[in-house]
Amino acid sequence: MKAKVHVFLKPGVLDVQGKAVEGALHGLGWADVKNVRVGKTIEFDVADGANAEADVKAMCEKLLANTVIESYRIELA
Amino acid sequence: MKAKVHVFLKPGVLDVQGKAVEGALHGLGWADVKNVRVGKTIEFDVADGANAEADVKAMCEKLLANTVIESYRIELA
Numbered sequence: 001m002k003a004k005v006h007v008f009l010k011p012g013v014l015d016v017q018g019k020a021v022e023g024a025l026h027g028l029g030w031a032d033v034k035n036v037r038v039g040k041t042i043e044f045d046v047a048d049g050a051n052a053e054a055d056v057k058a059m060c061e062k063l064l065a066n067t068v069i070e071s072y073r074i075e076l077a
Numbered sequence: 078m079k080a081k082v083h084v085f086l087k088p089g090v091l092d093v094q095g096k097a098v099e100g101a102l103h104g105l106g107w108a109d110v111k112n113v114r115v116g117k118t119i120e121f122d123v124a125d126g127a128n129a130e131a132d133v134k135a136m137c138e139k140l141l142a143n144t145v146i147e148s149y150r151i152e153l154a
Contacts, residue, residue, distance in 0.1 A: 006118060021140070028136075028139060030123075032124040033136075039120070041115070041116040041117070042095075043085075043116070044111065044114070047109040063101055063102065063105060064098070
């Protein structure tokens with residue numbers, strides 16, 4: 001089973017990497033680009049099974065996301 | 078218009094961050110996790126228009142992805 005985890009900074013947390021990308025895009029002439037946020041995506045294969053979703057959720061809570069400042073979204077396929 | 082750009086290392090390029098995450102997950106007891114790849118997701122607002130997709134493609138080629146070792150996928154919504 002393929003799992004995809006998207007990790008983003010929570011709204012309100014300053015995204016310095018996003019700000020840097022936004023500044024660079026403005027500098028390259030795309031002045032209309034706004035609200036740039038940079039996140040991580042982690043893709044991996046996980047064993048099939050009824051508890052795959054619970055497993056991936058536990059992985060997020062323990063390792064993949066810093067839940068104090070980051071939110072995550074899980075996609076299983 | 079909301080744009081999402083997913084950037085991943087091309088297959089065959091060693092993903093050291095992915096390997097590190099995989100090792101950590103194995104250490105935490107999820108021994109069945111395989112093929113971990115870590116990528117970036119960049120989300121931003123871009124001006125509506127017929128050339129939005131071409132614009133975002135140009136941003137990827139110029140700044141967001143290193144096309145020598147990374148591939149990217151664009152989602153517009």
